[in-house]
Amino acid sequence: MRKATAAAALAVLFTxxxxxxxxxxxxxSDRVTIDVVMVNGSGCKQGTAQVVVSPDSTSFWVIxxxxxxxxxxxxxxxxxxxxxxLTLQINSPQGYSYGIxxxxxxxxxxxxxxxxxxxxVNYYFQGQSATTTWKHSFTGPFDDNWSITHxxxxxxxxxxxxxxxxxxxxxSSLKVDQGTSDTNANSFLTMxxxxxxxxxxxxxxxxxx
Amino acid sequence: MINAVAAALLASAIxxxxxxxxxxxxxxxxxxxxxxxxxxxxxxxTAAVAVSEDNKAFTVTxxxxxxxxxxxxxxxxxxxxxxLNLRVNVxxxxxxxxxxxxxxxFAHLEQGAxxxxxANYYFQGMSQTEQISHRYxxxxxxxxxATDTTEVxxxxxxxxxxxxxxxxxTELRVYGGxxxxxxxxxxxxxxSTDGSLETTYHFAWKHCx
Numbered sequence: 001m002r003k004a005t006a007a008a009a010l011a012v013l014f015t016x017x018x019x020x021x022x023x024x025x026x027x028x029s030d031r032v033t034i035d036v037v038m039v040n041g042s043g044c045k046q047g048t049a050q051v052v053v054s055p056d057s058t059s060f061w062v063i064x065x066x067x068x069x070x071x072x073x074x075x076x077x078x079x080x081x082x083x084x085x086l087t088l089q090i091n092s093p094q095g096y097s098y099g100i101x102x103x104x105x106x107x108x109x110x111x112x113x114x115x116x117x118x119x120x121v122n123y124y125f126q127g128q129s130a131t132t133t134w135k136h137s138f139t140g141p142f143d144d145n146w147s148i149t150h151x152x153x154x155x156x157x158x159x160x161x162x163x164x165x166x167x168x169x170x171x172s173s174l175k176v177d178q179g180t181s182d183t184n185a186n187s188f189l190t191m192x193x194x195x196x197x198x199x200x201x202x203x204x205x206x207x208x209x
Numbered sequence: 210m211i212n213a214v215a216a217a218l219l220a221s222a223i224x225x226x227x228x229x230x231x232x233x234x235x236x237x238x239x240x241x242x243x244x245x246x247x248x249x250x251x252x253x254x255t256a257a258v259a260v261s262e263d264n265k266a267f268t269v270t271x272x273x274x275x276x277x278x279x280x281x282x283x284x285x286x287x288x289x290x291x292x293l294n295l296r297v298n299v300x301x302x303x304x305x306x307x308x309x310x311x312x313x314x315f316a317h318l319e320q321g322a323x324x325x326x327x328a329n330y331y332f333q334g335m336s337q338t339e340q341i342s343h344r345y346x347x348x349x350x351x352x353x354x355a356t357d358t359t360e361v362x363x364x365x366x367x368x369x370x371x372x373x374x375x376x377x378x379t380e381l382r383v384y385g386g387x388x389x390x391x392x393x394x395x396x397x398x399x400x401s402t403d404g405s406l407e408t409t410y411h412f413a414w415k416h417c418x
Contacts, residue, residue, distance in 0.1 A: 040257040040270035041400060077281045077394030080350075081315050085270040085401055087259045122313070122352065126259070127266030127405035129311050129356045165262040171400055173315065177350070 031200035032097055032154075033057035035089040037167060043067035043082035043174065043191065059197035062086060067107070069174040070188035071115065072181065083173035087126070088196065093163045095205035098155040101198045105172060106147040107191040111140030114180035115187035119148060119172070126167035140179075140187060154198075170196075238408035239306055239361070240264035242296040242372065250274035250289035250381065250399065266405035269293060274314075276381040277396035278322070279388070288382045291399070295375040297406065299363045302413035308332070308406050309358040310377065314399040318347030321387030322395035326353075327380040332361045333373040347388060347395060361406070377404065 036051045039062055048066040053059075062084075069082045103121070111117055117138040124131040136148050158164045174189045181187060241264050246256045255273040260266070269291075276289045310328065318324055327342040343355040365371050381397050388395060 037259045038257045038268070038270060040255075040272050042272050042275070042398065045272045046254045077279065078275060078277055078317075078396050080317065081398075083315065083398075083400050087257075087268055087270065089262075120352065124311075124403075126261050126268050127309075127311075127403050129309075129354070131313070131354060133352075167259060167261055167266075167268060169268060169401065169403075171313065173352070173400075175315075175350075 030093055030203045030205060031058065032093070032099060032198045033091045034060060034196060034198055035091070036060050036062070036086060037089050038087035039084065041082070041084035041171070043069075044084035049084070057091075058199065059195065062194045064191055064193065067174070067191040068188055069117070069176050070186060071176045071178040072112070072186040073184050074186055075188075080177070081173060081175040083171060084191070084194075085169060085171040086194065086196075088168045088170060090166050090168050090198075091163060092156060092158045092166075093203065093205065094158050094161055095203060096155070096157050097200055098202040099153070099198060099200040100151060101154055102149060102151045102196070103170065104147060104149045104195040105191060106145070106193055107174075107189065108145050109138055109142050109189045111138055111142040111176065111187045111189075112181035112185045113141045114182075115140040115177060116179050117142075117174070117176040117187070117189045119146075119174055119189070119191075121150065121173075122171045124169050126169060138189065140181060237300055237411045237413065238265070239300070239304060239363075239406045240298045241267055241404075241406060242298055244269065245294045246291060248289070248291035248378075250276070250379075251291035256291065265407065266403065267295075269402045271399055271401070274381065274399040275396055276324070276383045277394055278383045278385045279319075279390040279394035280392065281394055282396075287384070288380065290378060290380040291402075293377045293379070293402065293404070295377070295404070296372055297375050298370055299365050299373050300370040300411060300413065301365045301368050302411060303362070303364050304408060304411045305360070305362045306406055306408040307358055308361050308375070308404065309356065311403040312355045312357075312379065312399060313401050313403075314353055314397065315351070316345050316353050316397045317350045318345060318383070318395045318397070319388040319393045320348040322347040322384060323386050324381065324383045324395070324397040326355055326397070326399070327382070328357055329376075329378040330357075330359045331376045332363075333375065334363055335361065345397070347386075375406075377402075
């Protein structure tokens with residue numbers, strides 16, 4: 001799937017880009033861009049997730065076909081929690097950058113009265129212990145589409161003359177809890193897609209690579 | 210899968226403007242070359258790996274690393290393992306560094322049940338094998354994270370440095386304890402393993418010709 005994903009990303013680059021492919025090489029490096037390096041987890045097993053990257057590499061979509069946590073009738077005991085971890089390469093140009101990073105998570109939920117659910121995202125940089133957690137809770141009865149957006153400002157200074165590349169890990173998970181709901185009923189949460197975007201609003205560069 | 214990651218990186222290489230020709234990494238610290246993965250918790254097609262640009266850190270994500278006891282679990286499901294074999298480049302001279310690993314996952318343990326996350330570290334050329342374990346007690350149903358650090362030291366006479374193996378054997382075990390395993394299920398998953406090798410000091414005694 002990794003290969004297929006890369007191929008898909010390439011295909012998108014070449015087919016959707018309005019400029020010739022070689023022009024991609026001259027995109028000025030004055031903004032932050034993202035590459036999706038890896039997608040893996042119990043909610044996005046091999047062959048179940050698709051990655052689409054915008055031609056300018058500032059936004060991407062991951063679309064899931066089997067990201068579902070469930071409890072109750074028909075659900076296995078370990079299906080109460082599913083996760084999907086995205087490894088993103090963040091390419092920061094040298095100089096000072098300021099902008100907004102945004103991630104949207106969307107899906108569908110069906111929770112019986114008495115059941116609860118949660119959507120959690122852990123963000124951490126590769127090799128670092130520090131983790132930032134965002135959690136959103138759902139309470140049954142619930143039967144609708146849901147969408148959650150995380151938005152954060154970033155400002156950073158990169159001294160490395162050729163910019164810096166770091167991997168950001170984004171581990172999302174869905175969990176459902178049967179609670180006091182009827183065990184003959186089924187409660188579930190799905191994630192349909194994750195969208196990520198970085199918008200660089202200001203950039204000052206101070207030296208040439 | 211290594212290929213796949215390379216392909217993904219290739220895809221990203223196309224959108225990144227070429228900078229100055231890649232400098233060869235400074236030869237005065239340990240770098241990670243290749244990571245291979247295998248075990249009952251990470252059979253083929255279920256694990257993915259990404260090594261950082263500076264070759265000092267890596268991330269492994271799993272889609273099916275889950276140990277369980279109770280309803281729906283086979284007797285052999287109580288223990289799962291995944292062995293990571295790292296090929297590292299050690300510079301000539303005496304090198305001392307810290308290897309650290311972050312483990313992240315989810316645990317659902319019934320009252321009375323408990324689990325153990327364990328890792329064995331073996332660095333080629335060092336005689337002892339280090340083992341670090343972390344125990345979790347039920348009732349719990351949430352994300353967990355553990356960090357291990359271990360020292361690595363190497364003396365390399367070969368003027369151009371040498372490649373050594375660094376093995377990390379990780380393991381998850383779940384015990385029913387006093388919980389009722391005929392009516393409940395306790396399980397633990399590993400979502401990701403992150404490793405980094407930070408060189409603290411290095412003495413070189415000859416030049417690589």
